[in-house]
Amino acid sequence: MPEVALNLSRGCGNPTGFANIQAGDVVVDFGCGGGIDVILAAHKVGPQGRVVGVDGAPQMIERAKQAVAEAGLQDRDIEFHNTYLNKTQLPDGFADVVTSNCVINLCPDKDAVYEEAFRILQPNGRIAISDIVLSENIAPELQERFQTTWAGCLGGAIPEEDYWQTVREAGFSEIQIVARHILTPEELEGMACCPGEEFTPPPSKEDRVAVEGKVTSVKFTVMKPPLK
Template identity: 40%
Template sequence: MDPKDTYRSVQDCYAGVASKIDDSREQGDYERKVAKAFGYDLEDLRSIPESANLGVSCGNPLAMANIREGEVVIDLGSGGGIDVLLAAKKVGAEGKAIGVDMTKDMLELARRNARKAGVLNASFVEAFITSIPLPSSTADCITSNCVVNLVPEVEKILVFQEMFRLLKPGGRVAISDILAKRELPMDIKKDLSLYVGCIAGASQVCDYERYLKEAGFQDLLILDTHGDLNIYKEICKRQEVNGLAPTGSCCDPIESSTSASRIEESPDVDFNFWTGSFKIFAIKPDVHG
């Protein structure tokens, strides 16, 4: 797929998710189940607007980020703002949390959620995560949740280079992402619904490690959390049986000229065989250390 077409498809998909949020009568049930399955605390989720959690997480990067008061945190692919708002609470009034997203509808949703939550130290930037209009050495920590896999393979190294540029010396990245455990077959790689659903664009573990090292990171940690990725399909099916329509999910039917079949229409694809939910941690070397 051409990178421009890939970005357009991803934007169309997630713009559709964001635009449907306010119209959902059952908003929150599916999203809470996914977030809880991938490590979010229910009390934390209750502390932010429900529409900040879109149910597209594959982990909880904040759980390993060791965020402290007064720090600056940048979240790549911030979506509805779940990790930005939670990080804003952790850094306190003297810190900042900055979300970066390429989709206008998501940015509007995130800003509404920040206003609803009364969070004053959060802001959002419209940009591709391969090129972010922020000064170098801005952040103490960079987080991302199930987003880097959506970047076309030929441009993935640019994401890690941007992370490295934006971090202060000694800064750290804490990422949750879907990585491939083995080479994905071509029929999966070319399935657009599996791409926007965070499966088909997954890098292999060895490639992710190479990207981080080539960008300059040290002290890498890449661990399989053994989270059940089939939960997306299972919850979608249960919701449909009960007559509910999950709104902010990878399985949501998006009315778009570029969107393909829904993710649950691939029942023979065992996501856990091909891919896994991984947590990734790395440090930018301290110039003094």
């Protein structure tokens, strides 16, 4: 894995590890960042497969392209789209698998993102996601501070029940939780300062303590039902 992809990795799991990606699959990575999961997926789909990384930040797309070249994968069917996840402009039924690693919690309109994932998947396609949810409600003013000073990787996290409702309402079924764990104080601090303290200042100790035990990392798969 090239250093540029490792250094920019801001994930909270390894969705390509549990996405059951097969040789020849078409995989779309939502919020590909510096390209780490695009590269991992490219190795799994092999030369007959195809991988598309989508990210809203042009700087990340540039780094991801650099990482793919440094990984020696420039001859593979890999492309990047600099666009928002609620309008990828990919065709209906394009993908076998959608992956995403610590991104959807950041998106203000999670309904639109899951609806878009559903649209671009083939019937019987699947998504494999690592994400962050709130396992307990937190005070609104604290949530507001998350969204301003804690832009990091926690700011947009929503209660877990609301998250599953979003997934189901988009049309997905068979939610399978692969792993989950409550973030430790150290993990919370790291997530809250993501992508780095120079961009996102650390939270106050009181704020961090107030959310301890209430923020959970979930890794899961869901299916788009087959055509009847």
